Amino acid sequence: MVWWMEIMSSVDTSRNSSRNGIFAAPLSVEGIDDNDLDGYIPRDILLKGTRIVIPRPDDTGSDDQLMVFWVQNAIETTIFDQTYPVGIIDPFIYVPLTPQQMATNGVAQVYYKFWKRGGGNPDESPPRRLTIDHTALLSFAEPLAVNATLWGYWNNNTSPPLTNGGTLRIRPLDSIAQPLDVAWIVWRGYRSLNGSGPEVAEAYGRWEKTLSATDIKNGFYYVVPFQNHISSLVDDDSAIVVCQLFRGGRIIAESEKGLVKVDRVTPGKPGPFGLTSHGETIMGITFVPKKQRPVSIGISAAAGPFADIAVDTLADGFIAKSVMDSGTLTINFTRTQDELDDDSIDVKYREKGQADWTDYPMSIDLEPVADRPVGTIPLPLDAGLFAEKATSPGPTVWELMIELYKGGGGNKEDSNTLEFTVDQLAPVNTKNPPRKIRPTPVPVFVNGTPLPLRNIDRTWISSNADMNFTVNVAYFGRRPDDNLIVWLSSATQGSPRVEVYNDKVPADGKFDIPSSELLQFTNGRVNLTYRWDDWLGNLGEESVPTPILTLVLPQAPSLTKAPLVPETDPNYSEALYWENFDGGIAAIVENAFITNAETGDNVFVVVTRSDDETNFVETPKQPWANANLSFDLGYADLAKIFDGADESVGAKIHSEIERTGIPNALSPSAIITLALDIAGVTPPNPPDLDNPNLQLPVVRGMSGVDNVIAAADRDKPGTFRVTNALSDPDIEPGHTVKCYLGNSTIPFDTFTPLVPVSEFEVVIEASDMAKLTPPSDTARYTIEKTGVGKNVNKSLPQAVTVNRIPVVLPEPTIRIRRPDLRDYIECYAMTSPTSGYVLGLQIRKDALLPQGTVITAHFEAHSNAQGTALIPGTPASATYTIKGPTELDVAGVGTAAHFKAAQPKRLGPAVWGKYWYEAQGGQQSSIPIIKQLDTINNSFQYCDLTEAPV
Template identity: 65%
Template sequence: MISTPTNQTTKTPIGVLAQPLSVEGIEDSDLAGHVPREILKTGTRIVIPYWLDPLPNDRLWVIKRQNGVEDTLYNVKYPTPLTDKELYFDLTPTHLAVDGSMFLYYVLWKGDGGNDDRSPDRKLTIDHTPLLTFLEPLAVHATLWGYLNNNTNPPLTSGATLRVRPLINIALPGYVAVIIWRGYRSLNGSGPEVTEVYGRWEKILSETDITNGFNHVVPFQKHISSLFDNDSAVFICQLFDGGRIIAGSEQGLVKIDQKIPGKPGPSGLNAQGDTLMTMQFVPKVQRSTSTVSSGGGVLSTFAINGLINGFIPKAMFDTKALIVDVDRPPDELEQDSMDFKYREKGSLAWIDYPETFFLGPVASRPPTPIPVTLNADLFKELATSLGPTVWEIMFEFFKDNGGNGDPSNIVEAISDDTAPVNTKNPPRKIKPTPVPNFANGTPLPQRIIDKTWIDANTDMNFTVSVGYFGRRPDDMLTVWLISGMQKVQVYNATVNATGAFSIPSSALLQFLNGRVNMSYRWDDWLANQGEESVSTPILTLALPQAPLAKKAPLVPKTDPNYTTPLYWEDFANAITAIVENAFIEHAEPGDQVFAVITDPLDVTNFFETAKQPWANANLSFDLDFADLYPKFANTDDPMDLTIHYEIERAGLTPNAVSPTATFTFDSRVAGVIPPNPPDLENPDLQLPVVTGVSNVPDVIAATDRDKPGTFTVKNGLTDPDILPEHEVKCYLGNATIPFETFSPLVAVQGFSVPIPANVMATLTPPSDTARYTIEITGLGKNVNKSLTKTVVVNQIPVVLPDPTIRIRNPAVRDYIECYGMRSPTSGYVLGLQVAKTTLLPQGTIITAHFEAHSNATGNALITGTANSATYTIQAANIPDVAGVGTAANFKAAQPRQGALAWGKYWITAQNGLQSSTPVIKPLDTINSSFQYCDLALAPV
């Protein structure tokens, strides 16, 4: 906890300096303050606005509170005022190491003393739980080598399409997918980031998005346009649930190259691939009939870029681009050109490529090799080929576009454009048949699959036919299960030579009961996609039906219609939520039911009751005050909370969730928060002080009771102010109606109100009580109550007749002398003669009192002279003489010869409720021989 330095005193914050702090990288609008993963790893900074009117030696504390423990992160003294607008303090990964809610605030001490000013709390939510991961998004139109370039189709100016694959068992409808795109001046996503390329896009996911995946197009302008020469972009997809990240993809990468060799900067872009004007195709130049038949006399060589094991990838046919790299020939001239020729291997005749390629001016030609893009459509698989078509390609080099053609080497390229389960002559797709055999399925004709079968069989084992034309072991099989409108991919991999493959039987748990169909498709290694089979029934699903929860729980205390708020007082009796069994369907023994209360503005703030087994009857869930407070406390306004219940079944996800209902919890309390909630009898409230005109705190003298008094409350230093929106009600005794209600016009730390004389007169001796309540004006609930304060109340006494003493000659010497003693020579006791009166019946015990004073008014008591003695009133025929005082008392009154003293005597009864009026007379118990009444010599 925070300790206060000795030169500082904790007082009420003055409330004008401490502006809210912020944390870099966390939006101020995120009230829960979810800390991003990157910040958990690297840390961030706390930003504190520099305060107005700084003084020398201002001191700042930066404080972290977590799990009820406060730590001072920084304690900084500023000897001289700063000119900074903001102050920064590191918030390190160590500070963020513990999961849960953490609160940051700061305290400013002006001039290192005086009033302190505290900022509002900034909540942070820390969660290091490892994220779910899924495959990276795909750059749909990238080449097999991972490039987006001038040959991209559709044109790169249309943007880059990213494909997020299905998110089954990862996301739920309503989750937010965030795609982040970053650019780099390298081909592998390394080095400094190109900051202007950064992009971030959000998408709220639907059921379709989750089942089928979805596309996102990265705009060309800003996000791609400045990436043009051997650059790259990396991208990820993150999933958020209510602002909390729950999953992230692997990182995808695409290479971006918009530059055509030989020309600085990016070229124009289109589907065919623009070329520079200095190096271009033109209609075929008419030349003498070629006699080329082999690669003999090779002048230059070339290679086809991007073949896979000699095969032309399907992506080249999609982009209509077959790129060849031609070595620059020696002895170049300005009009050098090339013709291309091709033929199916085994054919005797060459086919001329329909265009001639001019290399352009020598000075502007790119360094070797020269990339040349040929139309890939000319090299598709021929229907007449028994298998894949093998093409032979060569070119002839014409120096200065004339003379004899110099042949190049011959390069082979294999074209396999036939999808699996196709026929040739002519090529056409055929739907694969038959439906795969369900090897371990239950008997036909219904083939019923129930939960018992699924529990006993981890996998569904199938065998698919593999005897189709052109079959390769690396052909990919994709399988879907279909029920109604629901279609789920359950297999995507190769199969062995027997055609055996397995699907986890748990995949059936996501379907509704009834007929389940299967369809499948073969794709080959070159991405030739086969025809999908006809959807065919394979099984009948008969699973236990998921429970349905059709109505929100009742909260009777809030009825009707959840419109009555819950207050502190309501929790004196049990608060319950009731789940009505009549609105539950398909529940089974073993199902567990629990209620959930949630803050709709922060769904991460919720409370779950203990689980109860479903019992085919209504269920009641106790809601204790501690379940709602302080989790859902709000000091400013009532909080709307939602309540629903869930039914949990082992092996079934997600839980069945009921509709929600909204009710209000009003936890606002004026004054010091009671320490034992929901008990509103608050020992932490300051007790009142009651005074009468005698001005003795909490003591009402007999003479005060017919006059006005005051009722005072003074808050402690750390107590909150009494505000204009508060109402204080003041009570005396057992009254249920306050004698005074106080509400200030401005915030105050205490108050005094008058007690009318007629209210003072109602106080009951020997003591009575005082108390008060404080509440929000007009609320009538959450009434904060002080404890009762005991006030001493003195009775107005009954006046008794004055006692008398023996006086020898009162007209001449009205003194207390030895003559008034009952036994002057032995007892030395003053005898008070008590008159017979009905106020003092026989047997009444009275008390005789004596004091000696040094003045005639009887208010200067002489030490050692006070004495009292009890006496019992005798029968009517017996005189009553009550003795009081001792020799020591009287000698103390006149300790020496010539000392002056006055004696005061009176009687009381009924514990002081009856009293005579004190009698004051001069006292002289020293005779003319300077002897006391007992004849002892009085000192000079």
């Protein structure tokens, strides 16, 4: 095939390349600016992928083929190859560009090529340059939420009010940014306090700012708009904010994630109504910097406290762990009888037994009397100030009181003194410094079998309803109401653990676990893990998982994978047709996916129709042999499942292991597709598709004699007729009949009716009649469902008598890219598309054509498929001299003018080209070959890349 290499070298110049100056429409890549000639790919696209966007070509039709190519490091890879049976319908084609494809740093190019109708007229796009860079970004400090509370909240006390927007501060960017760099501020909202969970879509915002030298040196502020971005965040919500720096459209640095919590709900008020129309707070209190109070005239102690405060506690005055973990300890202040608008409060606290009080770091102003809650005003204090102290010998007891300043002035009233206890020390802990300690030793298995293995079998479990344990209760800080949790797990790494005990334990440390809990574990060592928790919810450390016994139970077998059916690979996606049974179909039960099988177990396969559980077949059983087992799936069995359906049906396939005394172990099911429906008369010996019950064809030449071709018929059209018997089913519009002569595997014609018919006739072209081989040849046909290419119902061959004709020269061949789709004369057949449209006829070596023989190659175009309607201006001839026996003969004929005359404008009527050659002054000739001609691509360009006129 060296002669085609010569053609390929010239065909390559037919690409729509920059030197030719004509391209198909350019592609684009989503997320990459078309104006960025270097095509820098943003980091988020590198991580999640994107799509290539290709516009539909000007001219599209059936079997158009699109191929997309990726070129990097001098290696070209095809990343997309698809044929469109009815042409390209949508205005754009989207091709995935995956993170894996963009994994290698450097410069890549992507381009596409359309093959018109799958044939030889290519249409190529200009390449798109892409720059890939996974280099880690520079990092800088996170943006700060200005005016957030000590606990990181924006709320109804934020000043200026949130309705004016929320202010962010970006800290100085020295040594990172340059003037004219662009900062992107990206804001995302969440329904949690830690920036996790589902994103609040309406909160999303992204804003740009071009940086000045001052912005870089001093940092800058940015106000997040309230509407949508903050207003959609209501109660215990949060936002994550990130600042990214771009230079020349390319990201160079990214900040750490900043977090701000958002809570715009006022206690006692429904909904996010924490702001008035003027942005003022209506919560009843406002925290303010600690006030310097004038000397106060206090109320006599004999008069007793007038200000009353209370706090919610558990039994014995303990504060719940959940309250301490929340970060807020709420003190309830009961409103007094005599109030003024400017009343103010100071808070004092100390550890019980200490002489001095500590001032709370902020003072509290009460709102005007009219805005205060009814009855009780909650004072939310920082719970972190009241944590358990490491220096306390036991739980820490705190004392707290408030001073109420009437009108904010010098007359104060002391409240009662609250006393509450905080215990944040988990069981099995120490103080000074506080740290958690793993509990030890492992509980004693009192009634277990002897060490060292302590084997537990089914007999032991049947004889012992419980496993008796004794756990150590002599640990620091134990209370009788401490809770014990025990887990068991298989020693195999990654095995899940199971909670088997969760309750109080008596003072002697004895507790029981039902022995039946062991039945859920696999054989081998079983570990025990335990933990003590106290009544407040302080969780102790878990013990180290420790083996306590060895389980030696007979394990039920299991199968974790459906049987493998190689004929349906990959992944059961290929349907089973009659042709698949040639050589047999097997279902393979893979031993690698079987566990706990034993000698004596039997294995078999079950196939069940998906929509009818009562329709199933089972294969014969085979003994498990610690190896893969193969089971025959016969046509008769699967045909029973198919049950004469007129279209494909699904069937479930699974395997089972049978062991006496226990239920069968079942594998997962897979779905296989049975496509056993067939067009025409059903063959009598399935799955043999050679069908003696199909009626034989009748072939006639111009002389009109059935199945006898006279010599004078050989250069003239004939007919091929099939007539069904009365009982045969009709040929339907959904069927395709393919007609064959001789041993050819390529049909000379196909037939599909528009309505059901019982007979048909097709024309045998003169060129095909000439191929019939004397003294006799055969004719046959197949019938199948259109577009399937499977279950091809085949007639037996019909013998045809063929009388001899004068010797003819071997027929020439031309280069065709996809004869199955486009058996056309196209640019692909030209020896030099860019220099004159020369059609290359390959001449087969033959005794009639010795070296030095001068032949004349001919071409002409016709407006009909019979080659009898010549198009003016298309006939062309050229001589050629036959080369030596080791050299290929390619005779060129035609010019651009001849082929353009055949197709003078785009979207014109169909055209057929006829080519042949002669020798000995015309006394010898090859049989003319007629093929449809098309030398205009999808973008309406001729082979030489000039535009075809409208």
